Amino acid sequence: MEALVPLSQNEALFAVVGSAIAVHIFFKKHETYEPILVLPLTVGLPLALTTFCIPYAASYVQAALIVVPLFWTALLTSIVIYRLSPWHPLARYPGPILCRLSQFHLAFISLKGKQHIYFKKLHEQYGDVVRVGPNELSFCDANAVGPILGNTGLPKGAFWDGRIPEAEVVKPLIAIRDKTEHTRRRRPWTRAFTTVALKGYEELVTKRVNQLVDSLLAQQNPVDLATWISYFAYDVMSDLAFGGGSEMMAEGDKSGLWHLLESGQRSAIFMGHVPWLGRLFLRYPQFAGDLKAFRAHARTRALLRKQQTSPHKDIFHHLMDEDGVATTPPTTAEVTSDGSLAIIAGSDTTSSAIAHLCYFLMAHPTAYKRLQEEVDEMGDNLYDATTQARMPYLNAAINEALRLLPPILNGSQRKLEVGSGGRMIGSHFLPEDNSAFVPTYTIQRDPRNFSPLSDSFLPERWLPAEQREALEPKIFSNPNDYIHNLTAFLPFSVGPENCAGKNLAYLEMRMAMCTIISRLDMKFADGYDPKDWFVDMMDFFVTKKGVLPTNITPRTSSKAL
Numbered sequence: 001m002e003a004l005v006p007l008s009q010n011e012a013l014f015a016v017v018g019s020a021i022a023v024h025i026f027f028k029k030h031e032t033y034e035p036i037l038v039l040p041l042t043v044g045l046p047l048a049l050t051t052f053c054i055p056y057a058a059s060y061v062q063a064a065l066i067v068v069p070l071f072w073t074a075l076l077t078s079i080v081i082y083r084l085s086p087w088h089p090l091a092r093y094p095g096p097i098l099c100r101l102s103q104f105h106l107a108f109i110s111l112k113g114k115q116h117i118y119f120k121k122l123h124e125q126y127g128d129v130v131r132v133g134p135n136e137l138s139f140c141d142a143n144a145v146g147p148i149l150g151n152t153g154l155p156k157g158a159f160w161d162g163r164i165p166e167a168e169v170v171k172p173l174i175a176i177r178d179k180t181e182h183t184r185r186r187r188p189w190t191r192a193f194t195t196v197a198l199k200g201y202e203e204l205v206t207k208r209v210n211q212l213v214d215s216l217l218a219q220q221n222p223v224d225l226a227t228w229i230s231y232f233a234y235d236v237m238s239d240l241a242f243g244g245g246s247e248m249m250a251e252g253d254k255s256g257l258w259h260l261l262e263s264g265q266r267s268a269i270f271m272g273h274v275p276w277l278g279r280l281f282l283r284y285p286q287f288a289g290d291l292k293a294f295r296a297h298a299r300t301r302a303l304l305r306k307q308q309t310s311p312h313k314d315i316f317h318h319l320m321d322e323d324g325v326a327t328t329p330p331t332t333a334e335v336t337s338d339g340s341l342a343i344i345a346g347s348d349t350t351s352s353a354i355a356h357l358c359y360f361l362m363a364h365p366t367a368y369k370r371l372q373e374e375v376d377e378m379g380d381n382l383y384d385a386t387t388q389a390r391m392p393y394l395n396a397a398i399n400e401a402l403r404l405l406p407p408i409l410n411g412s413q414r415k416l417e418v419g420s421g422g423r424m425i426g427s428h429f430l431p432e433d434n435s436a437f438v439p440t441y442t443i444q445r446d447p448r449n450f451s452p453l454s455d456s457f458l459p460e461r462w463l464p465a466e467q468r469e470a471l472e473p474k475i476f477s478n479p480n481d482y483i484h485n486l487t488a489f490l491p492f493s494v495g496p497e498n499c500a501g502k503n504l505a506y507l508e509m510r511m512a513m514c515t516i517i518s519r520l521d522m523k524f525a526d527g528y529d530p531k532d533w534f535v536d537m538m539d540f541f542v543t544k545k546g547v548l549p550t551n552i553t554p555r556t557s558s559k560a561l
């Protein structure tokens with residue numbers, strides 16, 4: 001048998017560099033987060049390759065000190081060259097070099113909580129389509145909404161992968177990437193928000209709204225309105241999702257749950273941008289403790305609710321299929337996962353929307369007065385949800401607040417699967433295996449979609465032509481200046497994966513605003529600078545609000561129940 005000829009020094013080094021490039025190609029193709037593959041390929045392989053270099057070093061350790069850094073340098077160089085090269089499928093799209101190089105850039109930007117502003121500036125600088133990550137595009141273009149989010153749109157992106165531990169085999173609805181599985185899991189949610197189901201939630205919401213107003217009136221001024229609204233939204237969602245179990249308005253956040261929910265968001269958005277790292281970290285109990293603690297709490301509540309019966313048909317009733325209408329009943333794991341999602345998706349978002357609207361009304365006394373007049377005209381019908389759905393100024397004000405400050409500021413990511421061959425997004429081509437999203441905050445403030453005064457709070461823009469021209473003749477005098485493109489209004493996203501709780505959110509927002517406006521007067525507390533609302537607000541996928549110091553007084557002409 002012929003003896004193996006040792007590689008020359010150059011051949012050995014060439015083998016190390018070649019292997020590093022091969023590893024890059026492997027990861028590009030298979031995109032795996034599995035430590036069982038990642039560790040052998042990135043640590044095991046260079047250590048094994050070291051044997052080729054032993055003849056040219058004093059010891060194995062000395063050879064490893066050359067080979068391992070060489071392997072890593074070659075791997076990183078290969079990644080950098082590819083991402084910046086004209087052969088990269090997204091090479092034609094403009095974007096900052098740091099975004100094109102690594103997803104870590106966005107991850108670190110997101111930690112500052114101003115990602116929505118960052119995307120707006122990027123679109124102002126680079127145009128409608130910006131490469132915001134090595135494999136990710138942001139589309140500020142109304143023609144892109146349908147192809148990305150609509151009925152034949154793209155599946156969800158990997159954003160959620162980094163926020164959910166791998167051990168959780170059953171994912172919450174919002175994180176399901178497979179379209180068929182998503183449709184199956186979405187069915188009980190659809191049943192939970194039919195007109196009949198919603199009617200069943202009205203009494204509960206009304207009770208909690210009145211508790212909020214009573215509590216506000218019982219406080220000493222100034223009151224932090226944002227915190228009270230958050231507690232209200234959490235109590236409502238607990239009632240609806242788990243048949244009760246939260247009394248934050250009565251007892252404060254004594255178990256620290258709101259704190260857990262909020263403090264977990266910063267690490268969650270970071271992990272969303274680098275899902276492979278999130279997956280790795282989430283394996284260890286030391287990381288993302290807040291997120292895990294909140295999930296554990298929600299699971300306990302779900303299991304408790306499962307053992308009890310609720311006096312009313314809550315969301316859990318439908319998720320559990322307690323009516324027995326589903327052909328395949330949901331599993332316990334699915335129900336607990338979605339029950340927790342209801343709290344997370346339903347409380348933070350709705351509380352932001354209501355707090356933003358209160359803020360805008362206090363900052364715009366004319367709009368406040370117009371809404372107050374409409375509310376007062378409703379008389380005894382004010383607390384009827386059907387009447388509220390038809391109140392023009394109320395709904396205009398709600399939509400205008402959702403337009404300027406959507407609670408999910410940048411919308412939800414989608415990804416085109418490998419093997420699909422790419423897809424036209426409006427007039428732009430999205431190659432397969434790349435992600436895309438429509439930045440809600442930016443597209444909703446784009447003057448090409450909403451004009452005039454696209455950055456101003458102007459509920460009148462949502463009214464029919466005659467009404468808006470009568471109320472604001474100077475602003476709306478020229479009908480040619482008026483643009484109102486509802487395709488670009490996306491606070492709840494659109495398409496089959498849009499917000500499942502949209503109708504409930506509107507019910508809550510209308511009920512809360514009618515009761516608040518009817519029963520009390522709100523004013524910014526002395527010394528509060530309204531600009532701070534925007535400064536303090538953080539975009540951690542959901543919005544983290546700052547404080548809203550407010551003076552609350554009872555209205556003498558109250559129409560309260």
Ligand code: HEM
Pocket residue numbers: 149173174175186189341342343345346347349350353406407408411412413491492493494496497498499500501502504505
């Ligand atoms: C103003 C309040 C709300 C806003 C602005 C909002 C917005 C959104 C957005 C943007 C999404 C992402 C959709 C996508 O991936 O395309 C979403 C998903 C979702 N929301 Fe809401 N939401 C609100 C309130 C609620 C409420 C009250 C519930 C009730 C439980 C809820 C339940 C859900 C669920 C279950 C999903 C996942 C839908 C899916 O993946 O199929 N949301 N929401």
